Structure formats: C-alpha cells, structure tokens
Amino acid sequence: MPLPDKYKNFSEWYEKVTEEAEIIDKRYPVKGMLVWKPYGFKALKLTIGILERLLEEYGHQEAYFPMLVPEEIFAKEKDFLEGFSGETFVVERTISKKLARKFLLRPTSETVMYYMFSLWITSYKDLPIKLYQTVNVFRYETEQTHPILRVREIIRFNEAHTVHATPEDAERQIMEGLEIYSKFFDELLIPYIILKTPPWDTFSGAEYNFDFFALMPDKKAIELGSVINLGQKFAKAFEIKFQDSDGKWKYVYQTCYGVSERVVGVLISIHGDNRGIIFPPNVAPIQIVIVPIPGEEMLDKILEKCRKIFERLKKSGFRVHLDGRREITPGRKYYWWEFLGVPLRIEIGVKEVEEGRVTIARRDLFKRVVVSDEELEETIRRLFREISEELYRRAKKWLESNILTASNIEEGLKLYKKNGGGILRFP
C-alpha cells in the first residue's frame, strides 16, 4: 500500500512511517510513552552521539544526576516551580506504603544540579563548570501527543549546564552553545532559523533564550532546541556563590541548553519522501544494504561475492547489512529497504560476478552507478557526501521557499494564510 503524500498529508505520512519502518511502537498502553525498536533506537543513539562528541570537543564533561527531586529543592526557584508544576509527576508512595517525603520526576534537571553546584562551588578557581547529561525526563503534556515529537517520557534529553563568574563569560557561553547546536543540526542536514524568544515565551527561570526552529512538511515550525541564559535567578534561589580573586563573595551566572530525541522525528520528517525514510548516512542505522540478484546459474558465486563484500565493508567501518532472505524477491527487498531509509543499496547478480563489478543504487535519486570492486569504498564515501549535499539542498529549499517576508502583521497573516503556513519575517 503506497504512503500518503508527505506534503499533502504529513500527519498520516509521519504516523505510518515511524510506526511501520521499525522506528517505534506506539501500542504501549500509556499515552505519550513509546517503545523504540532496535532500528529506530540505533538512529537515535547515533544522532545523540554526534551531539555528545561536539559537547566533549567544546570542553563539556558528562555526569549523572538523580531522577527523583525532593519537593523542597524543586520549589526553590519560584518561576521554575510555576512553569513546571502542571506537567511534573509526583511520587509519594511505594505499592505497599506511603513515603515520608514527596519526590518529583525531573522534567529537566536545573534544580537537581544546582543544589549540588551550591556545594561544589566556593572559589573563582572552581569556575567555569561545563557539564552535560543525556537522560530520561518526564512531562505530563496536556496538549495532544505525537510520536517522538511531543511525548510524556522524553527518553534522551541531552541537557548541558554551565556556571560562570561574570555575565560576559555567560554571554560567551551562549555563543558557544549556539555554535555547538548549529554544527549539530548541520551534521543532521536540518536547516534552521534561530529566534530570541519574546518575554512571554521565555524558559521558566531564565533571562532569555535562543530557540532553533525547523520547518516541517506541513509548513509548521517546530522547536529543535534551546540555548538559555539563566542569569543569576537560580544562583540566588540556590545560593550558588563563589569567592572571587578580589576576596568578595558573588553569585554565579548560569546557562543551559537542551535537545531531545525530537530531532530524530524532525530529520525523518524533513528528509523522507513518498517511498519512506531517507536517513543521512552519518545517522543511518544501516548505511548500505546488499541484495543478491539470483540468476538462473551461479547462485553460489553470487552469494559468495555478497558475503565477501559484506565482510569487507564491515571491516572498513560501514554499517552494512546483507539481506540474504531466500523467500523474498529482490524487488520486494528494494521497496523494504527504501522504506526504511537505507542510503545506499548494492546489487550483485550474474553480471556483477562475471565483470568484477557492483551496482550501487542511491536512495535519494534512485540513480544507479556501476563500479569496479576496487573502487567500492571510495565510491561509497563519495556517494555519502553527495547524498548529504542533496538532502541538505532539498531541505534548505523547502525552508527558504516558505519564509514569507512582510512589512506589517496584517500583510504577514495574509501571506501566511495564502501559503498554508511557513515562517514570517519582518525585516
């Protein structure tokens, strides 16, 4: 059964693709909580792995802070408490008995971490601190939930938290955060715009934040991540002070920035087409699938060559899969792996064995090239680059063609309505 058109009926396309292409299973009987299948989970792990690598390169260290927050610590910063009280789950008992205290399931870890920072920091020599963790957090979303994009258990929330001696240092850290996220979304081939949020949409407990937005196929903007300047609000609530080189005690300045598995939902949405997912090669759980084309003769030789190429590519560090299933035709295999978004397919039949060549098919353009066995790795690397360029070009075009420039609100709303969505710009 063909997929619905991605642009005309995005919501249905998205539900079908995430559910049927081995990404998630939404039949788990709690609203907004999903089972991630191995194929989808691998894509998620590779995606978050890129961000973790970038954070480490910029001097952040990974740590772990507990999931349960004592109520009295959660309540210390009043804006934060107010902002999160509707969506924060509470634990007050075990199955068999009531507990003496109440605990909250972290919706984000500011309060947990900053309580500890107040113990860790005493001198200007302790600064800056640049930490991150990738953890599950819980938010009782009252809006409609959507698989991966809006959930109640966020299973991979990557949150970085930094502490500084001066407001200038914190500002510089905000710039670094923006740089890290820009590189991250670039590697995922997701074009974005950055907005400084207006006061009424600022993170609870923050001075201001920059949000990254992408444009989905239904022409709606979606938030990808936030880089937040917390100023001294938490420092004052948690009494995070240090003795400066001049001997005086001062409150610290803080920033934080966060991204979640939502980026995987976004990259699936943005890069896919009407045949299914197209994974960028760097986050594809399977980068190359090998499909034997059994001719009337030489079946053994074909399978032998498939196995050899498989072993060779595996050794070269590619994520490669050999689809050796006998009961399924090559054509059906093509459709299946196209649906799952594998960027390259290698076909090996009688001709390929006889001529010492392989046929490589691209997922993005459905074009085939034939190359000699010797040129294989080099060609794959080149095609990965070309596929990435093509995916980025398409995504960029989509975003840019839906940025609407207007000189006033009224004109803007008209343009927005006519375009059926998009992003409004007021120069």
Add this chain to the structure above:
Amino acid sequence: MPLPDKYKNFSEWYEKVTEEAEIIDKRYPVKGMLVWKPYGFKALKLTIGILERLLEEYGHQEAYFPMLVPEEIFAKEKDFLEGFSGETFVVERTISKKLARKFLLRPTSETVMYYMFSLWITSYKDLPIKLYQTVNVFRYETEQTHPILRVREIIRFNEAHTVHATPEDAERQIMEGLEIYSKFFDELLIPYIILKTPPWDTFSGAEYNFDFFALMPDKKAIELGSVINLGQKFAKAFEIKFQDSDGKWKYVYQTCYGVSERVVGVLISIHGDNRGIIFPPNVAPIQIVIVPIPGEEMLDKILEKCRKIFERLKKSGFRVHLDGRREITPGRKYYWWEFLGVPLRIEIGVKEVEEGRVTIARRDLFKRVVVSDEELEETIRRLFREISEELYRRAKKWLESNILTASNIEEGLKLYKKNGGGILRFP
C-alpha cells in the same frame, strides 16, 4: 591523610575512595541516590560499553521500553508482583492534579517488555527475540544503602530479554548468557563463582537462576549479575503465544539476564589498594597521565615534549591527560593520580628531554621503566597487558584463598567464623 587499610577497614576505605576520588557525590539529599561525577561516570560508561559490545556480538539488539508501567500490567504475574511490591515506587498525580490511572516506576522491565512481546509474536518465524536495554530502574531498598553497591536509583541497569520456541532453546540461551557474563567479568578482571540459586532465593517469576558472585575485601560475597530461566511463567501471564510450524499455538519460553553499575563498585573494591583505586586499563577514564618534572632549566622544552607526547598518544587512541598545573609539585600530582587509579604515569624532565626517552611508572607495582620515545606505544600496550594480568592474579588469589572447603555445615560455619568470612564449598 592516608587511607584506612582496605582489608582491615573495608567499609571506610570504600566510602572514602568513592567519594574523594571523583567517582560519586553522596550529598544528594535523597537516600540511595547518587550524583556521578564525570570521572566516575566515564568509568561506568566504559564498563557498560564492554557488555553492550559483547551482547551485540552475540546477536542481541538494543531497544528502549518506557519507564512507567501501568498498574494492571505490572500485576499480571503474581509472583513478580509479590516479589517487587515492597520496593516499587508509585506515581498517581502531577503537582497540580490527580491522574486517572496509577503508574509504577520500573524496578526491572519484564512486565513492560512482555506486554509488547505478546503483540509482536504470532509465529515461530518471529523467534528467537534477543533484546537488551541499559536504563535507570528504581527499587525502594529497605536494607541499608551503600554507594553504587546498593542504591534506590540504579542508573545503568543492563537487562537482556530473550524469547524462544522450545525449552531447549531457552536452556541454550542460558548457557550463552553465562558465557557473555563470564567474558564480561573476565574483561573487568573480576574473578567470580557461579551458583544456581536455591528455590527460596529465585527471582520472582522465574524457574531458576544462575548468579555470579565476587568476593569483596571484607570477605563478603556480592552478587554481580543473574542469568534467569523464566520458563513459561510470564508467557502464561501475558499470553505470549506463537503458531508453530506444525500449526499449533504454543506458549514461548523466556530468559533474562541483568547487570548494573554495581560492577563498577565491585571492581573499584577488588583492584584498589591502600593508595586508592587501580582501574584496569580497559575501563580507566584516564589510562595515562603525563607529569612534567620541571628542572632548573629547559622548562619550555620539557613542556613542549609533554605536549607532543600527549598529542601523539591521543592520536593513537589512548585516554591520556597532561597535568600541566604549575602551582602543584610533581610529588603531589603523583599521589593524586595514584589515588584516582590511573594505570600508567609518564614522567618527563631534563633527562628525558636530553636522552630522547620517557619514564613510565606503573600504578600496580610502583615500578618505573625508561624507554626511548620510539618504543612508547608498544611499551604502553605491553604494560597494559601486564597490569591486567597482575590485577587479575591478585584478585584470583584473594578469591581462592577465601574459598573454604568443608564436609558438613557445622564444620563450614566454624571455618567461616575463623576466616572472618569467605565462600563455603561443600564438595
């Protein structure tokens, strides 16, 4: 201040080492829940990474199942419910409102996963299933908690779950599980004994389990992990059935096996000495520390050589740290990095610069070797092997010298008392 003796006063030694050597911070104000500092967290990540690699090599795939379990699913298997009801946390509200249903924080994921397995499995072609996940789980321990070893939030519970068509397949899987865990503990240089547990100590909902035990410095045995044959108990509770090749519908057979961050607490305990931690090279967050020995002259050349060696070792894939702090003497640096368990230290001073050599000191034997710059990588690899052998030899000796052979219970208890602990064997 010197450490207490590891064997005479293990508990104090352990508390001091884990708290002061950058592993954890137990000042987080919830009993049994710890903050992991970057250094400790890195050791944990490397350790669990070894297990995940082994599980993948044996054909297991990583997935993710939600943390909150609806009460009615949790209650399906009666032994399981009874076994875990005392230690399982309950969520029934958000800060601002009561929820319509009750949810439990997973103490382990049998019920969450097996509910899904009942949806996934319909045919013998769907079997076997071999999945794992590494997640946080919660157990309200009523016994005294100990940092890392006995906690209420287990932050890295690696649980594998398998499903099979026949009891023989499940038995074979149990053997595979034992093999994987044996290799895992071997790589951590932790000698172990395996026991089939008596009925009164069997996992809730299981037919039988094999437990791995190590011997701690206080001569008490500690459980490292379990490999569990679940038989058909959960299959019947969750109606997990498949249509076999003979057309008949049958219940599946299941196994599961689990390990947690406790292994990091155990390896710190077993390998450490009275100067602190000794990390096995394969899980050491820092494998090599470079300490410049500033002479009266040539300071620039010394620092330059340190930086060169640092870059070179980093490029070769070693986890290396250059301790360039100026205000601290080399002697104090030695003590600090010995305390933190870095397996090798490289010292570079005037002589090392003049002669084109480096001095390498071993953490386990405090022996130094001097090698030419050219031989560096090769020597490091050899020393890593030798350190691993030495650590394993010591640990094995400790275990074996505390296995007490007795011909009856009475004699056994006498021997145990006289030895101040150990493991009793009745041939």
